Amino acid sequence: MQRTIPLSVRRTNWAWLGTAPFFLFALAFMFLPAWTILSGSFRDASGALTLVNLRDVFQEKILAAYSVSIQLSVVTALVGALVGTLLAYAITWGGLPRSVRSAVITFSSVASNAGGIPLAFAFITLLGRTGVMPKFLKTLGLDLYANGFSIYSLTGLIVTYIYFQFPLMVLIMAPAFDGLKREWREAAENLGGTTFDFWRRVGLPILLPSFLGATVLLFGNAFAAYATAEALTGSKVDVITRIISVQIRGDVMYNPNLSYAISLGMMVVLGVSVFLYVLLQQRTARWLR
Amino acid sequence: MNTRTSPVSRFISWAILALCVAYLTVPLITQFDYSLRMRRNTLSFDAYSKVLAIPEGSVELRQTTRGVTLKMPRFYSSLAFSVLAGVLTIAFSTLVIVPTTYWVHLRLPRLKPVLEFISVLPFAIPGIVLTLGLLRTYSAPPFALTNTEAGTMLMLVGGYTVFVLPYTFRSIDAGLRAIDIRTLTDAARSLGANWATVIWRVILPNLRVAVISASLITFAVAIGEYALVNFLFPDERSFGSYLAAMGRNKIYEPAALTIISYLLTWGLVLLIQRIARGTSQPSASIR
DSSP states (O other): OTTHHHHHHHHHHHHHHHTHHHHHHHIIIIIHHHHHHHHHHTBOTTSOBOSHHHHHHTSHHHHHHHHHHHHHHHHHHHHHHHHHHHHHHHHHTSOOOHHHHHHHHHHHHHHHHOOSHHHHHHHHHHHSTTOHHHHHHHHTTOOTGGGTOOSSSHHHHHHHHHHHHHHHHHHHHHHHHHHSOHHHHHHHHHTTOOHHHHIIIIIHHHHHHHHHHHHHHHHHHHHTOOHHHHHHTGGGSOOHHHHHHHHHHTOTTOOHHHHHHHHHHHHHHHHHHHHHHHHHHHHHHHHOO | OOTTOOHHHHHHHHHHHHHHHHHHHHHHHHHHHHHTOSSTTSOOSHHHHHHHOOOTTSOEEEEETTEEEEEOOHHHHHHHHHHHHHHHHHHHHHHHHHHHHHHHHHTOGGGHHHHHHHHHGGGGSOHHHHHHHHHHHHSSTTOOGGGSHHHHHHHHHHHHHHHHHHHHHHHHHHHHHHSOHHHHHHHHHHTTOOHHHIIIIIIHHHTHHHHHHHHHHHHHHHHHOOHHHHHHOTTTOSHHHHHHHHHHHOSSHHHHHHHHHHHHHHHHHHHHHHHHTTSSSOOTTOO
């Protein structure tokens, strides 16, 4: 009998110990770096508390970079979400053969993972100044580059980012479309509703939280992206992640505390999106699965 | 599969499919074509052989002050480096995620929301911001990790573990849900196994599908990643840095490398799907 008490005490100790590896990892590789950024944002070079860094974020060059990144993320998230949803509809409810569906899912997994440097290479070959498409269109009498198009621009980044944005949407929305039960449609029909009524009154309202959540995810995906922009446009377009990379490299206008404040701004924007995403995700869970 | 789909909606579906497939394949097709054009007026695999060639004398074992090093053409040495980073990240992720998640499922279910919350945090920390945070936290005392090779590698592996955490955690969490860990644990314990044995020989083997699919995502990230590795290892020894350098300096080789890295990604994705199929586990980790 005496032994039971120490045993149970040992068990509680063990229980907390068992969670140690993960929390130590999170502390070392997420919370400490985040704390460095957070606390550094409010300090000057000598370590004294200040709000100067936050004020300096609002200088023209940095605001312009935030604006470019936000435009890029909003446009590619919206286009990606719409196109991805249409394709997800096509492969689930659109009456396409089963084999098409699995091929599209596979291709989407590849394409959504495919960001980064190779993607930039492929689009430079396709749409660069001497690329395949401009050359081809020139033979038809349309000179893309004379008409203001350039792959090394915000437009170019948008065209390139969409390549990994809409496949990501397909991967999220295809299961959501699967979650819509065929019985609901039959029920709608039995009650005299048309296909249009079904989608307007049942299908779309149920899918809406998924759609919005995924759109937010796409926004964050583009906002945080760096390698593709670095390889495609480099210094020609200043996205906000590039401003931070320049600060790390320590070239021009080097100011570590300012770079913390810029990073903090990014984390705030993304923190809000993650919060929205989780909220919308919980909404979705009510109906699907 | 759905016989009641109207012809109109089926036509629209095919049209959407055709447009999307064109968007996804045209850049690859033109890139493949371009990669074959290194030799004038004819198609050849010259760009590929330039990249993949192993000239005589380019592979050698060397005894240096830092030990024995293997010298290889850059394609292979950079790929080997990134694969090594991937392997270490897989080991490290498994080590930090599996025991804790198992323990929380078994004994501390109240902590589940905390783990879930932490596992989505990486979405709020862009790679470049984590790079900045890690560099500034660990390049100066009290933890000057970047001074040593092993310390720098640890930072890379820790950073990669953060990058893939949303996927690896979800995959392992789903895996643990799908097996009866309580019964397995009780059975193993009553046969005299200690906790390390339970996790290593009972839980982990039952999670192998989850761990393998998480591992493949980790590989894809480790091979393609650029920001963190390029700042941690400025000598450009990673595959990502190699790709970037080729893009700056060469014309046809980048095209060949695009195709090669797409083939690598294809291989990994097909492997994930093959492994995820035929099990009750969802392949939720594929992004």
